[in-house]
Amino acid sequence: MQWRVLAACLAAAALAPMAASADTYPSKPIRMIVPFPPGGTADIIARVVSDKMAQDLGVALIVENRPGGAGGGVGTMEIARAPADGYTIGIATVGTLGTAPATAPKALYDPAKDFSYISNVAAMPMLIAAGPSSGATSLAQFIELAKKSPGRLAFASGGTGGVAHLMGARFEVASGTKLTHIPYRGANPALNDVTGGQVDVIFDALASSWPYLQTGRIHALAVSGDHRIPALAQVPTFAEAGLPTVSTRAWYGLIGPAQMDPKTVDRLYAAVKKAVDSPEVRTRLGKLDTEAIGSTPDAYKKQVLEELDGWKQLATSQHIVAD
Known part of the structure; x- marks a missing residue:
């Protein structure tokens, strides 16, 4: 019996500092x-x-x-x-x-x-944006071009296995297209090559693409989310374009x-x-x-x-x- 009482006391003693710590948290940076x-x-x-x-x-x-x-x-x-x-x-x-x-x-x-x-x-929203080499002014047009020549059009991302890469893979599955993935070490070098015409489109977060969109060096084809972005009011969401599963x-x-x-x-x-x-x-x-x-x-x-x-x-x- 005594050992049970002792065990209970020890358990209570062990838990007491945790409770006190939680009650006084935080006490330092x-x-x-x-x-x-x-x-x-x-x-x-x-x-x-x-x-x-x-x-x-x-x-x-x-x-x-x-x-x-x-x-x-x-x-x-x-x-x-x-x-x-x-x-x-x-x-x-x-x-x-x-x-x-x-x-x-x-x-x-x-x-x-x-x-x-x-x-x-x-x-924040993500998007697909096209550069001068894509030949597309809308998402529907880009999908049409991609279906005509599987593997010819390429998309850039900030790296293999990143969210932009997998968003591109989702796009291929949902749209029934086959694109060539060109990975970069970060979004900025990828954006530079899309604006320079070396790669056709990019999947990217809005924040990093925004300066390029503002200057017209790339143009958005679709954005993620439940509603359009006010600053890009003419650009449809993926859901509006019939590809809701792509939205990321x-x-x-x-x-x-x-x-x-x-x-x-x-x-x-x-x-x-x-x-x-x-x-x-x-x-x-x-x-x-x-x-x-x-x-x-x-x-x-x-x-x-x-x-x-x-x-x-x-x-x-x-x-x-x-x-």
Whole structure:
């Protein structure tokens, strides 16, 4: 009997620090890892949201860029391996938790097991845009040209196994076309070759394509999302063009290591939600053509795992393996 009492006391003593820690969280600065270089969309969104979150949490959120590896793998692994105390969190994307693990020969981490999900913070549309060599002024015309000469027309992406690559593969399946994929190391060199006529079209996020669209060096054929983009009001959505399954958005969420205390996750979610609901953050995100979301932890995890399953099926059926 005495050993049972002793065991109960020991268990209560072990749990007490965790409860106290959760109740007093946060009590020191929080690291927010961005698995990409400074200046990119993920980095900008992290800094916009972290500034506002810090005001609510009462501690500094320190953004740390940890680029490297295929599709942000180095920084994402650092998030997964961090202590689950809530003082290391990070930015996740459709690439880091979707297309990268779906196409990797050997996945570095398991999105279903290795992370705590906090919130999907924001998302932006993606598109297909044509350069001068495509000969197409509309999506229907491009599909017609592609069907006449399978494999002759090419699409550029920011890299093998990335979201733009898999979006292009989705387009081929949905439209019944065969294109040649030309991968680049990032969106900018890909855009340069499309504008120069070396490649016909590109699948890309709106933010990186926008300067080229503004100057007329490329023109959008279709955009993702449920509605047209006001700045590109003449451009149909993929759904309007009869290709709803192609529609893909580039999203940016907040995650932490697995096994974080639910109270800590809830506290971080509350801070994220308050940040993305603020007019200041919505205005700043709007300038990036990005929609504030702020989904719940459960909804975010469900979204990620459902999308991951779809990416895996596509990668398997189209024999896509990242370099």
